[in-house]
Amino acid sequence: MKSYMRGRWQRWVNRRIPRSDTQAFQQKNIFILPTGAGVVFGMLLLIMLITGINYQNSLIYLITFLLGAVFVGAMHQTHRNLAGLELTLLRPGEGVAGDDIPFRFRAAAGKDDAVAIVLSVEDSELAPVHVAAGQAVDVSLPIPSAYRGYVRPDRVRIETRFPFGLLKAWSWIRPASAGIAFPRPLKAPDLDATVTDGTETEQARSREGNDHADLRPWREGDMSQRVMWKRYARSGQMVVADWEGEQGSPHWLDFNAFPGTDHELRLSYLAYLVSERDKKGSRYGLNLPGQMIEPDVGAAHAMRCMRALAVWGEEPPREMSREVHGSRSETDTPDQLAEHA
């Protein structure tokens, strides 16, 4: 029952706050409730009122109304603190899975000061920032990641309790863009055991002599470069040449080099190898099923390889919610259901 209510509530919130990299906070998407201290304060006001009634003391009435008005005024002010603020996701971050991935946000205040704004996601929370009216402040919010792949916080909470901490106004931004978590590098086992070692001379030989190649029928996952197209034109058979030495070549980091190992583990090994090679400054390429990155050197190349490792086999998260067709506009879209199942 509780989870059902929570599910409904979250779907309702998600309808109000569509996925977007920029979110302006205003009347319709700001929520405001008293904090624990605010509830106690409300009870205190009630006790004060009863004291005033029982002792027939006008000044206690007066002070109760005064503090009550302060409470209501604080509600207005806490709300205005957030209203008019615009939060933009400048750059979704990149990092290693398991680490916090910094997402860069910009908070731009409207015509009111936005004081003591706290950005948080799950259990990671930023120190309060203050944005003067008409100004903007950039902050980095670390988003915790558990797995490699696309990282996109379902919601980033933005909250303020200023001025008195008796009320909290909050809302969410639901970023459309996703950051990337690289596979956590794990020291790869020695390649010697699994692939033929290619010294410089052997490699040269193998490049020259095509007769070293093993020919085998094409199977799914083979790269088109290896298909012997001439033979295909001749006979109509798709035959793949497995060049001896190419797989084991130090130039190529190959997904298939770790047979029998879990896919994620292979990616971690490869991430380790990429960073190793990059550190040494040697030339390497990356061979993943369905994707091949030609050998190259440099930081940009390393980054490209890491990104490829990170998102291999992953669907990019949808940029925006799908448009609704037909009359069932009130029913929830599948991805919302999936998110909160």
Add this chain to the structure above:
Amino acid sequence: MALLDVLKSGESDGPMPAIPSKALMWLLISFTLLMVPQWDRLPIWLIAACAVLAGWRWLAQFGRVRLPGRFLRIGVMLLLIAVYVATVRGRFTVDTAASFFVLAVGLKWLETRTSRDFYVLFFILVYLATVSFLFHQEILWTLVNIAGLGTLLVGLQVLNAPDLPAGMQSGWRRLGWLLVKTLPIVVMLFVFFPRMAPLWSVPLVSGEARTGISDTMRPGDISNLAQSSERAFRVTFGGQLPVYRDRYWRGLILDYLDGETWKQSAYEPYQPPGKVDLDGGVGDLRPAEYDVLMEPTDQRWAFALADSRAVSANIVEREEDLFRFRRPADTSVRYRLVREQENSGTSERLSRSEVRRYLQLPASGNPRARALADNLRNSGSDMAVVQSLLTRFRGQEYYYTLRPPEMPEDGVDTLLFDAKRGFCAHYAGATTFVLRAAGIPARIVVGYQGGEPGAGGDYLIVRQYDAHAWVEAWVRGQGWIRIDPTAAIAPDRIESGLRDAVAEEGSFLEQDWASPQRYGDLAVLQWASLQMDRINYQWQRWVVGYQGQSQMDLMSRLPGGFGMKELGYLTAGIVGFALLMAGVVSAWQMRKSERHDAFRRIVDAWHGLCARSGVPVRHGETPSALADRLAVAKPAASDSTRLFARMVNSHYYSPAPAKASEIKRMRRLLSTMKKQVRRSPTDPLKQHGKV
């Protein structure tokens, strides 16, 4: 499972942040301010302990000293609570409860570490400020209390945003604006919120002895009271002020002489304190009526002129023409009385038990006074006895003094025949003694005599030094008549007050250095003090005294016949209206600020153009994605729209808000785009399809 939840929640909350020094400073200032109005009721040890503990906390903030460990803390706590329990001695009043709050705040200083502790202190202090209105209701103390609460609220702001840059730091200004905006609502609520009758009976505010007359009188008692210039009560008359010598305010009657001490013989059984009833009558005063606004005495007796009848319901008339409150006067209370025509002569007779009561004397002692009484009895009628006694006081060298000698043994004899110096209590006691010895029923009346006009001259201020004791004797055919020996000895006391009566002696308020009344010759000081009193009096009558009946009275003057129910509706209406107004105003402001943002307006215009061209904006779509779609729909505008999207992007990613020149460029670009869109009215794909 529950334990696990608790652990988890404790973990997720993490350690609460420490209190910033500035917030702690405001908290300490506020505590000090809120203690000020309570200075006269808090015991010294408690103030000292609070000062030490607060100082300890303040030093610990800067690492000068360490906060005490658990054992020391518990030790301090037990010690202070033991002292508290010893001093309270089982009384339960608001006073003792409020002292306990103060103690709790003091002890809390030692464990004020996190913001949660700050809130605990905040709540206690707010309630302490509330309770302190039960002790003092003057304007000054009200303002001090409100200032204390304001400081507390500023402290809360600092706590919630400790590192605010200087430009936004104006906690007082923010609070001030908040109050200014909400003040009309506060005033309307104050006027219209229905003043209900008390829901239940509450503990007395204070059980401490206060300055004021008491129900026993030893010869020296009232001269001690004469050293105090505290206000006893204030009176407004419907008609003319009575002349000075008629201002006898009867409080209680002492008719039992026990050795040297006069007491009340009537046994007053314990009554639980009733509900608070401060409705002291409403409407304009009729000519014979008068309103008394009495300072708290914690006693049940009310003061009244002779031959008065109760008008307001919060006092009841007792035998002997005295008035009693239904609940001890633990806060200042107003009541209304009406004076009747003096009835000259009565045919009533005293019952036998009454005669016995008013003739009671100790079996022995004061032989010379008894002999004098025997002598006087020979002079004839009761009236003649009284007259000759007064003649004796008038004729012989009796002195009225605030510095009477000690009269330990046979006090009446010593006063009448040896010392001949005394205060009103001495002479009243001696007169009653002699009259009783002469067989005339007599009793001592204790109360006040006199009262100075306040500023404007429309009300009287009666102070503690106006305390007085006089005698009433039963004269056959005339009933109880007032006999004041002091009038015979020092006519000035009765005609113009104590100051003039002891002017030669120079003993007026000689121990009360701070009292403005002491410096009667400084006209400016007198004037200022009286003006202050008038302001406070008006405040007390119209603001503090705005209670059930006064509210009904005010409402009955409004058109429409407001009752309690209508007031309830009205209050709900005010609150609802205020909330609605706040909502409307903030929505309107939001609107305005959106319309004022030129950048947003031009982006909106672009979105509009896109929508008209058949590519409505989707939620969360980036500008470049939208531009791409528009470029497909209207190829002629593809360059301009892509450039526009780049500019929008660069605005989003630039540190500063868009400059006016950029806005201008974007506007020009947009108008170009519009023309281009018009020029390529159809979609190339559709064209293709037609062919």
